[in-house]
Amino acid sequence: MVLEKDIFKEFEDIVGVGNIDDGEVITNVYAYNWCMEIFNYMEGKEPIPFSPIPKAVVLPSSTVEVQQIVKLCNKYRIVFKAQSTGLGPWNQPSTDNSIIIDLRRMNKIVKIDEKNLYAVIEPYVSGSQLQVEIMKYGLNCHMPGAGPQVSPLASATSMNGPGFTSPSTGHSARNVLAVEWVLPDGEIMKLGAYGLKNNPDFFHGDGPGPSLRGIMRGWAGTKSGLGVFTKVAVKLFPYPCSTEYSVKGYSPNYDFEIPEFMKLYVMDCGNFKKLETVMLRVEEQEISFMCSYLSGFAVMAIFSNSIESLMDKIAIGQMKAPLVVIIAARTQREFYYKQKVMDFLLKKFKIKNIIGKIYTPNPTFYAEALRSNLGLHGFIATGGFQSTKGVADTANVCLRSTKSNIPLKKGFIKQGVIVNDFGEGTWMTSYESGHYFHMESPTMFDQTTEQSVSGMAEYMEKSNQLDLLKHLGAPFFVEGTRMHELFGPHMSNYHIWLRKIKETFDPNNISDSGFYITPQNK
Ligand SMILES: Cc1cc2nc3c(=O)[nH]c(=O)nc-3n(C[C@H](O)[C@H](O)[C@H](O)COP(=O)(O)OP(=O)(O)OC[C@H]3O[C@@H](n4cnc5c(N)ncnc54)[C@H](O)[C@@H]3O)c2cc1C
Known part of the structure; x- marks a missing residue:
């Protein structure tokens, strides 16, 4: 279903010749995304990795x-879907009466305020660009x-937001300051200090008046269900160690000089009870740059960049409850202090650090940790990976969720539809020095076989519903009308309020609600 010629011309007049395409090749390419096959299967559609074109x-x-594009969409009742860097099924239109607004031309770092610790960025600035x-x-x-x-903008305004450095840098919802927001009807909203009449700036995210941050993104983001974000200010943090970044060699065999004051600990806590105690104690000391529980298989994966190197690490995979901690410092004194605290805790809890004794990782691991690049190792075993769960709660609830998932996952492993990670595949991180925790259950599957895709989709449904049955909080894949209506009645009927927000801001449902919620009767 292409655009009528006159309508195409109106869009073209806004963006200029060459910046709109309705050709078969481009529109089909944009219909593809990683894991789309799973979401199709869950909705009873053919499990192919394509959304509506x-x-x-x-x-x-x-x-x-x-703004002009959004107004035109309203005029002709065409749905729009915004993309920043466009990774994942959340970027896909839910209807073929839709255009994609690809924001890749809006790629500027508008401002770095090093004194007040924030940066203002456009949608297509990547995390690595900003970091550099x-x-x-x-x-x-x-x-x-x-x-x-x-895109840090996409994560800050529209998506979830846990990361490997969450112990020291928090969650995306906690990092967003002022925003510039094109509402679903095309009006521009400026949140926070950017909305001030005099001297508008980006340093503050709330007010003037009541804060709209909850409406704007809540916990998990509206995923293009409530307009388009065009600028955002995000918080900045002191770099954890020296910024000298010495890399030699060629991909994928880089040689990285590990910064002077950086140390990795991988410790087997033996069981979940002890893991919880140790993790809370480490975080209470506010010394970690990274502090994650990773299942044995996940520890193998973060140190590997091929199947062969993954298989080499079976011995590490035997650990029962591994805790991965990185400390980093800018001065000798700070480093000495942090090491001393770790030494004390290791002794107190009678646990050992295997790094440097049983296992020594390739130095590129440290570079990847500094660049927040550990998640992609989830793809190594099969090329296909997705997570379930995603709860944000206490360490105890996160570990209960982990434990309750193991028998379920083992059942699907037995059927041969997902990879055998002993049922334990988990990543759990602290947020903000242990004030709360994130847990998810990454699972590898084979995207190229229907049996594995359908098995994975069924496992995901059951895994997420388990949290509902056992009162273990809301998984981050509660998105789209069906899921909100399933979870809402168990959670203070929040879905009714979510729908009221959608109806108020977007009664005509022009901002794609596929991963948000539809207005009544749409
Ligand atoms: C290996 C792997 C690990 C992952 N781990 C994590 C994780 O630890 N934590 C986490 O939070 N996520 C994780 N994800 C999911 C991830 O958050 C998203 O894939 C990622 O944020 C997408 O970022 P993006 O820049 O591509 O945003 P996009 O994919 O471009 O956008 C994300 C969503 O926001 C919407 N959107 C984007 N830009 C705008 C805009 N300007 N205005 C309005 N709506 C917009 C899009 O429509 C989409 O729904 C992981 C994904 C992978 C592949």
Whole structure:
């Protein structure tokens, strides 16, 4: 279903010739995304990795152009789906009466305020681009576990947001300051200090008046269900160690000089009870750059970049409850202090660090940790990976969720539809020095066989519903009308309020609600 000629021309007049395409090749390419086959299966459709094909793809270069596009969509009742860097099924239109607004031309770092510790960015600035620029000021930014190639704006305004550095950099919802937001009807909303009449700036995310941050993104983001974000200010943090970044060699065999004051600990806590105690104690000391529980298989994966190197590490995979901690410092004294605290805790809890004794990782591991690039190792075994769970709660609830999932996962492993990670595949991180925790259950499957795709989809449904049955919080894949209506009645009927927000901001359902919620009767 392509755009009518006259309508195409109106869009083209906004973005300029060459910045809109409704050809078969481009629109089909944009219909593809990683894991789309799973979501199709869950909705009773053919499990292929393609969404409905968009009518066209438009590439605006400014907020004004985005605004005009959105107004035109309203005029002709065409749905729009916004993409920043576009990784994942959440970027896909839910209807073929839709265009994709690809924001890749809006790629500027607008401002770095090194004194007040924030940066203002456009949608297509990647985490790695931002990090490289702010490292010049000795600063760092939060990135989601997806990695440095994705958009901090998308994560801050529209997606979830746990990351490997969450103990020291938090969650994306906690990092967002002022935003510039094109609402579903095309009006521009400026949140926080950017909305001030006099001297507008980006340093503050709330007000003037009541904060709309909850409506804007809540916990998990509206995923393009409530307009388009065109600028955002994100918090910056001190870089954890020296910013000297010495890399030699060629991909994938880089040689990285490990910064002077950086140390990795991998410790088997033996069981979940002890793991919880140790993790809480480490985090209470506020010394970690990274502090994650990774199942044995996941520890093998973060140190590997091929199946062969993964299989080499079976011995590490035997650990029962491994805790991975990185400490980093900018001075000898700070480093000495942090090591001393770790030495004390290791002794107190009678646990050992295997690094340097039983196992020594390739130095590129440290570079990947600094660049938040560990998540992509989830693809190594089969090329296909997706997570379930995603709860944000206490360490205890996260570990209960982990434990309750093991028998379920083992059942699907037995059927041969997902990879055998002993049922334990888990990543759990602390947020903000242990104030709360994130847990998810990454699972590898084979995207190329229907049996594995359908098995994975069934496992995901059951795994997420288990949290509901056992009162273990809301998984991050509660998205789209069906899931909100399933979970809402068990959670103070929040879905009714979510729907009211959608109806207020977007009664005509022009901002794609596929991963948000539809207005009544749409
Ligand atoms: C290996 C791997 C690990 C992952 N780990 C994590 C993790 O630890 N934590 C986590 O949070 N996520 C994780 N994810 C999912 C990840 O968050 C998303 O894939 C990632 O944030 C996508 O970022 P992006 O820049 O590509 O955003 P996009 O994919 O472009 O956008 C994400 C969503 O926001 C919407 N959107 C994007 N830009 C705008 C805009 N300007 N205005 C309005 N809506 C917009 C999109 O429609 C989409 O729904 C992981 C993914 C992978 C592949």
